[in-house]
Amino acid sequence: KKQKVLAMPSTRKLARELGVVITQVTATGEHGRITADDVKKFAEGGSTKSA
Amino acid sequence: MVVGDLAQEVDVLVIGAGPGGYVAAARAAQLGRSVTIVDKDELGGVCLNRGCIPSKAIITAGERFAQMKEAEEIGLEVTGEVAVNMQKLMDWKNSVVKKLTGGVGQLMKGNKVEVVTGDVFFNAKDAVRVVSENASQTYKYQDIIIATGSRPFELKILPFDGKRILSSTEALNLQEVPKKLVVVGGGYIGLELGTAYAKLGAEVTILEGTKSLLPGTDDKLTRIVSRKLKKIGVEVITDAMVQGGENKGEEVVVKATVNGEEKEFTADYCLVAVGRKPNTDEIGLEQIGVELDDRGFIKIDDQCRTSVEHIYAIGDCAGGALLAHKASYEGKVAAEVIAGQKSAIDYQAMPFVIFSDPEIAYTGLTEAQAKEEGYNPVATRYSFQANGRALSMNQSEGFAQVVADKETGLLLGVQIVGPEASSLIAEAAFAIEMGALAEDLSLTIHAHPTLPETIMEAADSLVLRLNK
Numbered sequence: 001k002k003q004k005v006l007a008m009p010s011t012r013k014l015a016r017e018l019g020v021v022i023t024q025v026t027a028t029g030e031h032g033r034i035t036a037d038d039v040k041k042f043a044e045g046g047s048t049k050s051a
Numbered sequence: 052m053v054v055g056d057l058a059q060e061v062d063v064l065v066i067g068a069g070p071g072g073y074v075a076a077a078r079a080a081q082l083g084r085s086v087t088i089v090d091k092d093e094l095g096g097v098c099l100n101r102g103c104i105p106s107k108a109i110i111t112a113g114e115r116f117a118q119m120k121e122a123e124e125i126g127l128e129v130t131g132e133v134a135v136n137m138q139k140l141m142d143w144k145n146s147v148v149k150k151l152t153g154g155v156g157q158l159m160k161g162n163k164v165e166v167v168t169g170d171v172f173f174n175a176k177d178a179v180r181v182v183s184e185n186a187s188q189t190y191k192y193q194d195i196i197i198a199t200g201s202r203p204f205e206l207k208i209l210p211f212d213g214k215r216i217l218s219s220t221e222a223l224n225l226q227e228v229p230k231k232l233v234v235v236g237g238g239y240i241g242l243e244l245g246t247a248y249a250k251l252g253a254e255v256t257i258l259e260g261t262k263s264l265l266p267g268t269d270d271k272l273t274r275i276v277s278r279k280l281k282k283i284g285v286e287v288i289t290d291a292m293v294q295g296g297e298n299k300g301e302e303v304v305v306k307a308t309v310n311g312e313e314k315e316f317t318a319d320y321c322l323v324a325v326g327r328k329p330n331t332d333e334i335g336l337e338q339i340g341v342e343l344d345d346r347g348f349i350k351i352d353d354q355c356r357t358s359v360e361h362i363y364a365i366g367d368c369a370g371g372a373l374l375a376h377k378a379s380y381e382g383k384v385a386a387e388v389i390a391g392q393k394s395a396i397d398y399q400a401m402p403f404v405i406f407s408d409p410e411i412a413y414t415g416l417t418e419a420q421a422k423e424e425g426y427n428p429v430a431t432r433y434s435f436q437a438n439g440r441a442l443s444m445n446q447s448e449g450f451a452q453v454v455a456d457k458e459t460g461l462l463l464g465v466q467i468v469g470p471e472a473s474s475l476i477a478e479a480a481f482a483i484e485m486g487a488l489a490e491d492l493s494l495t496i497h498a499h500p501t502l503p504e505t506i507m508e509a510a511d512s513l514v515l516r517l518n519k
Contacts, residue, residue, distance in 0.1 A: 004399070006461070006486040016393040031459055033486055 007034040018043040056189060058178060061087045063389060064192040066171045066179070066334070069096020071366030071378030072198035073155050078386035079196075080162035087165040087190065089181050094159070094166065095152040097200055097367075098375040104151055105223040106243055108144040110406050113250030117283070125445055135251050137227050144223075173335040176359055194361045194389045197341075197349060198382065199330040201367035208295040209235065209323055215303040216296060219244065222322045229253040231318035233305050235293050237264040239405040241324035242276070246408050249285045256316055258291040258307055260325075265405065269417050272468040275449050276407045283408070296321060329368045344370065353396045355385035363389065372401055400464075400483035404473040409449045412476035415464030415483045418454050427457040429516050433509035435469040439500035446470040451505040453513050455489035460517050462487050462510075471502050478503055489513045 005012065005022055006029070014036055015022040025042045027034045065076045068090035076088040093100050112135075119133045159166050169183035178191045203218035205211055211218045222244050230253065234245040237259030249255040257264070257280075264280075264287055265273045280287055288309055296305035305316045329347045336343065342350045342358040348370030355363045363385040366378030380398070387394035405411040421428035432452040435441035449469025455462050465479035482492055492510035497503050 004461070008486065009398075009484050012397055013394075016395055016397075019393070031461065031486075031488065 005034065006032050007039075011036050011039060015039045058189040058191045059087075060191045061085050061165075062193050063087075063386070064089065064179065064190055064195045065198060066090075066195065067096060067198035067200055067330075067366070067368075068094045068155065068166070069198060069200050069366060069378060070098045070375040071200075071382040072096065072196070073158065073382075074379040075196045075198060075365060075382030075386045076164045077158055077162045078383050079389060080164050082386060082390035082392075084386075084390060085165075086162075087167055088159065089167045089169060089171050089179075089190075091168065091170050093152055094155040095148075096198075097202075099151050099155065100148060101220045101223055103375055104148055105144050106219070106240075106247070107406060108147050109140070109223065109251075110243060110247045112140050112144075113247035114408070117250040121445075135228055137225065137251075141224065141226065171334055173339045176339045177361070192361075194363065196355075196382070196385050196389075197331075197334075197336075197357070197362065197364040197368060198366050198378065199334065199368045200378075201327040201329050201373060203324070204326040204328045206235070206293065206323055206325060209293060209305070209321070211323065212298050215298040215320055217320055217322050219322070219324055222248075222320075222324075225320070229318065229320040231320075232256070233258065233303070233316045233318040233321045235305065235321060235323045236260075236325040237266070237287065237289070238324060238326065239265060239407070241322065243406050244322060244324070245285060246280065246283070249280075249283050250408075254284065254318075256286045256288065256318070258293055258305070258316070259287065259289045260292055262289050264289065265407075265411075268403075268405070268411065269413065269466055271452070272411045272413070272466055275409060275468045276411065279408050279448065327367065327373055329370070331368050346370070354388045354394065355381050355396065356388070372403070374401070374403070377401060398484070399486075400480040402476045402480045404476065406473060409446065409469045410472035411468045412472035413464065413466040414476055414480045415462070416454060417464055417466060421454055421456070421463045426463060428454050428463060429457045429513060430454045431509050431513035431516065433505050433512065435502075435505060437508070438502060438505050440502050440504070441470055443500065444470060451475070451509050453489055453492065453506065453509040455510075455513055455517070457516070457518050460488040460490055460514065462489050462492065465506065467506075469502070469505070475503055475506065478506060489517070 020043050025034050025038050029035045062084040063079045063086045065072045065088040076086045080086045169181040172180045174180050181188050213221050219240050228251045232248050232253045232255045234241040234257045237257050245255045245257050292308045294306040303321045331347050349364035351364050351369045357364050365381035365385050367373045384394045400414040402414045418428050418430040432450045434450045435447045441447040452466045454464040489510045497507040
């Protein structure tokens with residue numbers, strides 16, 4: 001089954017820019033949405049490719 | 052003839068100036084690269100010169116003409132004859148094309164993109180030769196974007212002659228309205244042009260090889276279009292296997308097997324629109340090892356990279372949905388990746404549009420596709436018959452359908468058949484990209500009376516059917 005990533009296009013772009021694989025990010029937004037903050041936190045907290 | 056072998060050096064070379072190529076060139080230039088774009092023909096590619104734009108112009112003319120003839124329904128009595136002046140129509144269409152290709156020229160100029168006319172051949176992995184009428188020049192590049200597009204697929208048993216047996220290119224340049232037109236292929240190109248010419252007065256027969264018009268499109272949407280085709284006198288024959296045809300000078304005879312029976316169709320023109328094939332066979336790709344798939348499309352990754360480093364491909368020549376907006380999107384991705392950005396092909400909702408009557412547009416998943424992907428979908432429709440604007444436009448055939456996941460309410464897809472479906476679909480694509488719930492659509496105030504209210508209403512009914 002393909003799991004849809006629930007994140008706005010700008011958030012998905014942010015994830016790419018920060019070198020974050022968005023499917024690994026824990027979502028805190030409603031209905032399982034990944035927010036920009038989720039992506040930033042993931043990048044700060046141990047992403048190997050953070051900028 | 053041959054100029055010296057001193058190679059010109061550029062940062063980025065783009066082959067092909069269609070909607071993929073010119074957008075890629077502009078973006079690469081905006082990101083600080085020196086860019087040269089090469090095309091063997093006019094700027095704008097197929098879309099502007101012999102595709103999207105000219106076909107929409109002719110469709111508009113057909114639509115306006117049909118409306119004038121139906122004007123009496125709404126109390127407008129046309130006295131005197133309403134006639135088609137094909138010469139003027141084509142002149143107007145050509146002027147539209149010229150304005151837009153001129154605009155592409157300005158865009159290139161404004162971004163300091165060098166424009167070169169000529170045929171391109173790969174010499175090496177980092178160089179191409181550009182051959183024009185009286186010159187030949189080698190270009191060395193750091194990165195190259197292949198955007199060579201596609202061309203009409205030719206049937207061996209019914210080859211184009213450009214006079215009676217036409218590809219879409221010539222069908223967009225007819226100097227008269229055909230008395231009879233046989234369209235081979237019931238895909239969107241054949242359907243769009245067949246409908247337009249039927250409205251301009253041609254007797255049109257569409258021969259489709261499969262069992263339905265618009266193969267690949269949800270038949271709930273197609274059904275509404277089929278009904279309208281019947282109304283305007285277009286004959287659609289499905290399961291028709293074309294066996295060949297012949298230009299007899301004044302007319303063309305097409306032979307087809309329909310339900311095991313041999314049949315002949317005589318017309319003054321035959322449009323063959325059975326698909327498109329990628330322009331990847333004449334530029335020397337095989338010599339430099341760029342991998343193609345078994346249908347000849349260039350294989351790319353999600354950053355538009357081919358199998359050879361520094362060589363990118365976008366648009367029709369790279370396969371997938373053969374759509375102008377998809378090519379432009381990939382053009383930006385390729386240019387940004389070349390400039391060192393972390394862009395990627397990453398979309399949730401590709402809008403598909405067919406300028407049939409009424410228009411069809413869809414994006415995201417259908418109910419059946421949603422099931423396949425493991426959702427428990429619920430779908431709700433709202434008819435344009437109940438929409439005030441559609442009724443006041445006297446164009447109330449069709450519906451908008453919203454598909455969402457029953458448990459979460461997540462919006463999965465929208466399918467529309469009806470007036471302005473091509474414009475309406477934008478809201479749906481945006482909503483899906485934003486990860487909207489069906490409820491978000493229903494809670495958004497839509498202006499009244501407008502066509503997009505139909506989407507809001509469909510979403511509104513859908514919300515009542517969710518598991519809450």
